[in-house]
Amino acid sequence: MNIQQEKILNGGITLTIDDQEVTVPPGTTILSAAGALGTVIPTICYHDHLTAYGICRLCVVEVEQARVLQPACVAEAREGMTVHTRNTRVERSRRTILEMLDSAVNLEEAPEIQAQLDDYGANRERFENGERRSLPIIDDNPMFLRDYSQCVLCWRCVQVCADDAQYTYAINFSGRGFETSIDTFFEQSLPESTCVFCGQCVDVCPTGALKPKREWLLEQGQTPDEIMQMTRMERRRRKT
Amino acid sequence: MSFDLPTPPELDLDPLVARLNPYAPSGRTALLPALHAAQELYGYLPEPVAAEVGRRLGVALADVYGVIDFYAMFYKEPVGKQIVRVCGDPPCAQAGGGEVLEALSKHLGVQAGEVTTDGEWTLERAPCLGRCEHAPAVMIDDLPLAQATSDQPQALLSAEWEQVTSRVDGDLRALTRNCGNGAPTTIEAYEAGGGYAGLRKAVSEMAPADVVEEIKASGLVGRGGAAFPPGVKWEGAASAPGELKYVINNADESEPGTFKDRVLLEDDPHSSLEGMIIAGYATGAEKGYIYIRGEYRNAENILGVAIEEAKRQGVLGAKILGSDFGFEIEIRRGAGAYICGEETALFESIEGKRGFPRIKPPFPTTHGLFGKPTVVNNVETLANVPLIIRDGSQTFRQVGTEQSPGTKLFCLSGDVARPGLYEVPFGVPLRHLLDDLAGGVVGGELQGILFGGAAGAFATQEHLDVKLTFEDLSEAGLPLGSGVVMIFNESRDMRQVLSGLAHFFADESCGKCYPCQLGTQRQYEILLEMANGHVLSGDVDKLTDVGWTMVDASLCGLGQTAATAVLSAIETWPALFSENGAHGATSND
Ligand SMILES: Cc1cc2nc3c(=O)[nH]c(=O)nc-3n(C[C@H](O)[C@H](O)[C@H](O)COP(=O)(O)O)c2cc1C
Ligand code: SF4
Ligand code: SF4
Numbered sequence: 128m129n130i131q132q133e134k135i136l137n138g139g140i141t142l143t144i145d146d147q148e149v150t151v152p153p154g155t156t157i158l159s160a161a162g163a164l165g166t167v168i169p170t171i172c173y174h175d176h177l178t179a180y181g182i183c184r185l186c187v188v189e190v191e192q193a194r195v196l197q198p199a200c201v202a203e204a205r206e207g208m209t210v211h212t213r214n215t216r217v218e219r220s221r222r223t224i225l226e227m228l229d230s231a232v233n234l235e236e237a238p239e240i241q242a243q244l245d246d247y248g249a250n251r252e253r254f255e256n257g258e259r260r261s262l263p264i265i266d267d268n269p270m271f272l273r274d275y276s277q278c279v280l281c282w283r284c285v286q287v288c289a290d291d292a293q294y295t296y297a298i299n300f301s302g303r304g305f306e307t308s309i310d311t312f313f314e315q316s317l318p319e320s321t322c323v324f325c326g327q328c329v330d331v332c333p334t335g336a337l338k339p340k341r342e343w344l345l346e347q348g349q350t351p352d353e354i355m356q357m358t359r360m361e362r363r364r365r366k367t
Numbered sequence: 368m369s370f371d372l373p374t375p376p377e378l379d380l381d382p383l384v385a386r387l388n389p390y391a392p393s394g395r396t397a398l399l400p401a402l403h404a405a406q407e408l409y410g411y412l413p414e415p416v417a418a419e420v421g422r423r424l425g426v427a428l429a430d431v432y433g434v435i436d437f438y439a440m441f442y443k444e445p446v447g448k449q450i451v452r453v454c455g456d457p458p459c460a461q462a463g464g465g466e467v468l469e470a471l472s473k474h475l476g477v478q479a480g481e482v483t484t485d486g487e488w489t490l491e492r493a494p495c496l497g498r499c500e501h502a503p504a505v506m507i508d509d510l511p512l513a514q515a516t517s518d519q520p521q522a523l524l525s526a527e528w529e530q531v532t533s534r535v536d537g538d539l540r541a542l543t544r545n546c547g548n549g550a551p552t553t554i555e556a557y558e559a560g561g562g563y564a565g566l567r568k569a570v571s572e573m574a575p576a577d578v579v580e581e582i583k584a585s586g587l588v589g590r591g592g593a594a595f596p597p598g599v600k601w602e603g604a605a606s607a608p609g610e611l612k613y614v615i616n617n618a619d620e621s622e623p624g625t626f627k628d629r630v631l632l633e634d635d636p637h638s639s640l641e642g643m644i645i646a647g648y649a650t651g652a653e654k655g656y657i658y659i660r661g662e663y664r665n666a667e668n669i670l671g672v673a674i675e676e677a678k679r680q681g682v683l684g685a686k687i688l689g690s691d692f693g694f695e696i697e698i699r700r701g702a703g704a705y706i707c708g709e710e711t712a713l714f715e716s717i718e719g720k721r722g723f724p725r726i727k728p729p730f731p732t733t734h735g736l737f738g739k740p741t742v743v744n745n746v747e748t749l750a751n752v753p754l755i756i757r758d759g760s761q762t763f764r765q766v767g768t769e770q771s772p773g774t775k776l777f778c779l780s781g782d783v784a785r786p787g788l789y790e791v792p793f794g795v796p797l798r799h800l801l802d803d804l805a806g807g808v809v810g811g812e813l814q815g816i817l818f819g820g821a822a823g824a825f826a827t828q829e830h831l832d833v834k835l836t837f838e839d840l841s842e843a844g845l846p847l848g849s850g851v852v853m854i855f856n857e858s859r860d861m862r863q864v865l866s867g868l869a870h871f872f873a874d875e876s877c878g879k880c881y882p883c884q885l886g887t888q889r890q891y892e893i894l895l896e897m898a899n900g901h902v903l904s905g906d907v908d909k910l911t912d913v914g915w916t917m918v919d920a921s922l923c924g925l926g927q928t929a930a931t932a933v934l935s936a937i938e939t940w941p942a943l944f945s946e947n948g949a950h951g952a953t954s955n956d
Contacts, residue, residue, distance in 0.1 A: 195919050195920070201726050253909065296429055299429035303877050305884055
């Protein structure tokens with residue numbers, strides 16, 4: 128018997144997810160309990176190695192007796208709980224969130240979200256009159272580009288730069304509400320900021336908002352040789 | 368970190384260095400107070416000033432910037448020597464707030480959000496200023512003006528204008544016994560009227576657990592909007608493990624149409640102070656915070672004086688009234704963010720962060736401010752506490768109903784003869800409040816009443832006999848909310864009203880979770896188009912889907928209620944949302 132099974136034996140929690148019973152250790156989220164049954168609940172902001180803040184709300188599920196839908200990534204399984212991971216109520220919220228997101232953000236380079244849009248039958252024209260968050264590409268360092276018109280505000284980059292990994296605090300938010308954006312101190316360039324170019328934010332970005340410069344230049348039609356030359360020159364410039 | 372930023376020659380940082388001394392040792396929790404202090408020195412928060420604040424308090428610069436940019440009352444750009452704020456929310460909008468803003472804009476030669484070329488004035492369209500009984504409300508810096516008109520902009524700016532005094536009335540004057548006299552109640556007057564007798568009784572005759580029991584037995588229900596019993600909260604915090612605990616007096620009052628807490632704080636500051644001290648005694652907390660909205664400078668000053676009076680009188684500080692119980696109170700000033708009235712966002716704000724609500728559970732009673740057990744109560748809730756302890760829960764229960772004991776404050780505004788604050792026993796019908804006390808609807812027949820606040824729902828003629836209790840209102844589908852009763856006569860364009868409410872939520876959404884960050888924006892866009900006469904066939908469907916998604920999937924109460932008024936209007940006035948529907952005088956058929 129492994130530790131997990133032992134834990135379940137001593138104080139496991141039994142709940143029903145989509146008519147299937149499952150027993151999990153205390154403290155398990157609905158998301159992982161569903162995972163144990165092979166049920167996939169869609170997420171955008173959630174990342175296995177980062178603090179879950181329940182921001183995108185795509186993972187909401189219906190828990191019987193609860194007043195509103197519950198975010199599966201943070202809501203814990205409770206004894207006797209009955210969960211519906213995909214009924215019409217849940218679908219309405221997920222579809223509307225996806226439709227609104229698609230109308231505000233450029234999701235062309237977010238294949239997972241594209242698949243979710245298809246899965247939930249999202250109407251991509253529904254909010255086409257709405258304001259889009261179109262922001263200019265920021266090309267201020269030799270390592271990566273920032274294209275915040277592709278930013279879904281999942282918070283991951285801010286988290287890894289701060290207490291979830293790097294403790295560098297180079298980036299935070301500006302604005303609020305629909306106008307929220309990821310920013311440095313008074314919009315200074317990354318080289319002027321405390322950024323150490325560890326690249327972790329680029330690794331966790333779920334869309335094309337943070338992109339290695341090499342990848343971007345290849346997309347722009349540059350050859351690898353040209354790129355090598357350019358970055359070498361940039362590095363030399365930085366030294367002087 | 369690199370802090371050697373270029374300093375413009377005219378910016379002398381020396382005064383700031385000294386000004387930050389008292390804040391520096393506290394670190395991040397002092398960030399908002401330090402930014403307020405810095406802004407007082409320089410008028411705004413330029414980059415080098417923000418950097419100095421961050422350096423002295425040990426807060427990362429990007430975080431300092433994040434905080435400055437979150438709060439509407441912190442400025443990154445230079446502002447005028449004086450700031451004129453004109454309320455643009457209902458009911459000020461319909462009382463001519465827009466015209467006043469326009470007149471000021473013409474007079475000063477700037478648009479809202481701009482500074483005059485001589486650097487004297489900044490003009491702003493403000494969210495509800497909590498002075499709805501004097502609509503349209505205007506503030507010149509910290510000075511509130513009543514019933515502004517658009518014909519004399521110069522008189523407004525020179526503040527040769529009537530200032531706001533509270534208008535208080537009602538069937539019964541328990542909570543408001545010391546209100547409406549035109550001046551704050553001193554501690555002597557407060558004590559002469561039986562004030563601090565509740566605290567005296569608690570510390571000398573009752574064990575903390577008895578106080579909790581008494582509050583539970585009173586059946587008191589929280590007045591901040593969530594309608595939760597304080598007794599249960601107090602019990603939770605009292606039994607939570609840990610030495611350090613906190614009591615918070617939530618005075619962030621920013622719900623459009625609400626001004627009751629302001630009147631209590633300005634006219635009778637000791638009542639909620641006494642409530643806080645009793646809460647501290649009951650729960651084992653030794654420190655309390657009053658979180659007051661940034662625009663309530665007058666109330667903040669009055670509270671500051673009251674705290675000094677209380678210390679002098681020995682009802683606050685160490686060894687209160689000769690007992691072993693000690694309690695201190697700190698005032699924290701908000702900076703223009705409605706969301707900071709939400710209890711967990713309020714914690715974040717006191718901790719020096721952007722006002723992002725936290726996921727619940729864990730709940731504040733076990734994991735609140737600084738992660739410690741915390742009791743958060745509304746000003747009006749706390750003002751009830753001294754009366755309950757002094758007279759006993761049975762006496763308290765003699766007024767009101769079984770499930771809604773006591774009295775309730777209602778904020779009447781809009782098209783009514785006598786807008787103001789009214790105290791009534793729970794259980795009187797809405798009609799009594801509207802007609803008998805406030806003198807009835809003016810300017811035409813009643814079209815609708817926004818009940819509970821911007822996050823409330825619409826009542827119509829057929830609701831006038833509903834009894835004002837938690838239970839009756841909930842059955843009628845009307846949230847009591849913060850006690851807002853905003854009246855619209857038949858001439859009002861309800862599409863304009865809805866678009867105004869939607870504007871408020873889009874402006875105030877913190878942006879943390881997707882449904883509200885995106886939904887408040889889309890909801891506003893659709894309603895603004897409607898208000899301009901452009902209604903598309905899919906609009907009701909869109910509003911319904913966006914609305915229910917916000918209700919169902921948002922992270923906190925702001926998003927969860929940002930569509931309730933709209934959804935209620937769709938049900939009440941379907942014609943309002945049809946392509947050729949009239950948007951003025953709407954009918955119910
Ligand atoms: C967006 C939002 C704003 C709020 N603003 C206030 C406020 O200004 N004052 C207040 O007392 N409660 C406010 N609340 C409710 C608080 O979260 C909390 O429930 C209340 O302060 C508890 O006090 P009570 O139990 O005495 O009612 C707000 C809630 C939300 C969701
Ligand atoms: S690359 Fe810079 S901004 Fe990104 S996580 Fe690392 S330090 Fe932070
Ligand atoms: S509901 Fe709105 S205010 Fe509340 S966390 Fe979400 S975005 Fe912020």
